[in-house]
Amino acid sequence: MDFTLDDTQREIAGLAADVLRREVDLARPAGPLGYDEQVWRALGKAGLLSLALPPELGGAGLGIAEVAVLLTELGRAAAPVPALTLALGVLPLELLGTPDQRAALLPEVATGDALVTAALHEPSSPLVTEPATRAVAEDGAWTLTGTKTGVPFAAAATRILVPAAMPGGTGVFLVDPAAPGVTVAGGSVRLERVSVEEAGLLRDREPGEAIATLRRLAVAGAVALGDGVLAGALTLTKEHVARREQFGRPLAAFQAVAQQIADVYIASRTVHLAAQSAVWRLASGLDPQPDLEVAGYWLAEEGPKALAVCQHLHGGLGVDITYPLHRYYALGKELSQFLGGAQDRLGELVR
Structure with a gap:
């Protein structure tokens, strides 16, 4: 067990700290999306938002250890950016997404032009493992109904990863917050018979x-x-x-x-x-x-x-x-x- 940062991780920490020193302006208010888009795009331009992406999508092909180093630097600067979406969106998509899902979403996420977040909480049930949100198969697609709370940057997201109970276990679906039946209010997301195609279901190589x-x-x-x-x-x-x-x-x-x-x-x-x-x-x-x-x-x-x-x-x-x-x-x-x-x-x- 060796927690010493390797050369790549030290470079990530140093680059992130340098970008944040230049770009973070305490006097600049958050933008309409609820965060400082200028700082977020600067991180993307420096290649820091694409650390976990595979090389074929323009990324560095790195993993959770390197993303964690970046997250720690973002926390150290209290940067007004949607940092947690790197763990809620980028990493799950890279690990569980299909090639089409990754190709459609991750390149724009890497430049800071799109966000993917996750809805892991339900009323009185944080980090839920057995969600009350239901997914029912109808007409070759899935219909989702339920309520999620405490969704980070839900209003700014391009897609939201939504866990839902389905026959045989729990699935994680890519939901478009602009889709019919989706209501976003602050950090709460209400789903009322929201249709998601089979292509919007993340891979589940084994149950759960x-x-x-x-x-x-x-x-x-x-x-x-x-x-x-x-x-x-x-x-x-x-x-x-x-x-x-x-x-x-x-x-x-x-x-x-x-x-x-x-x-x-x-x-x-x-x-x-x-x-x-x-x-x-x-x-x-x-x-x-x-x-x-x-x-x-x-x-x-x-x-x-x-x-x-x-x-x-x-x-x-x-x-x-x-x-x-x-x-x-x-x-x-x-x-x-x-x-x-x-x-x-x-x-x-x-x-």
């Missing part, structure tokens, strides 16, 4: 493979992104308490401040280790459990607490919209909610 793979990639992507969020917030806070003085001394010189920043460091390093272990096992073709659930639980339980400490140590500066800390806090909270919260993660770990 598609939903299990999608779920693993979603959690891995979230913890890799969260790893960067905590690391970035920790760096920002360390620099602040080292510079800011009170009673003629830097805040960092006070024992209570040092203890609090140490707690943030412990939370950050634990998420980092758990995320790396889970991603390494996924990339090596090994069972990522229970490492994946440990990382998800720790991020959902300790991540928001650590970010709250960072806010506390910044005082009023932490909520200033011209200062980046509020981005880290908001993104960390979103990731905890995406994972279903600490109690759900703990229950999954127990199971």
Whole structure:
């Protein structure tokens, strides 16, 4: 087990950090799609959105380990981009999509001109494995009915990966959010007799493979992104308490401040280790459990607490919209909610 980044991964991290330093503008508001399209397209132009694509589609032919490195850098900068869609759309399509599905969607995703996301939550059921959404065979196609919640960037998506119960198990369907019967409101997606052709069903080489793979990639992507969020917030806070003085001394010189920043460091390093272990096992073709659930639980339980400490140590500066800390806090909270919260993660770990 060796978590040291190889040369390719170091180059990805360095390139991503360089692009983000140049392109992220805290004063620029999010675009109509809910994210900074200029930054996202810059990442695409640098080849970072096509890391997992096969060479025949213009990609680098890399995998989850390299995408996780990119996600961590996006989290470290709290970049206002749809980072999680790399784990919810690009990776599942590359692993489970048919050649036609991949050729139709992935090239535009790689340039930043299209988004693919996934609908993994249902009311009161985060990261659902047995969805209430139903798929019924009718007239040579599938008809989907159900409600999904907490779908990242649903309004901006070109396609949404939708798990649905079908005869013999659970299938994952590519749904066009503009199709008749689809209603998108914020992060909620309602499906009312939505027709999806057989060609819109992801491959399921054995029962339950598609939903299990999608779920693993979603959690891995979230913890890799969260790893960067905590690391970035920790760096920002360390620099602040080292510079800011009170009673003629830097805040960092006070024992209570040092203890609090140490707690943030412990939370950050634990998420980092758990995320790396889970991603390494996924990339090596090994069972990522229970490492994946440990990382998800720790991020959902300790991540928001650590970010709250960072806010506390910044005082009023932490909520200033011209200062980046509020981005880290908001993104960390979103990731905890995406994972279903600490109690759900703990229950999954127990199971």
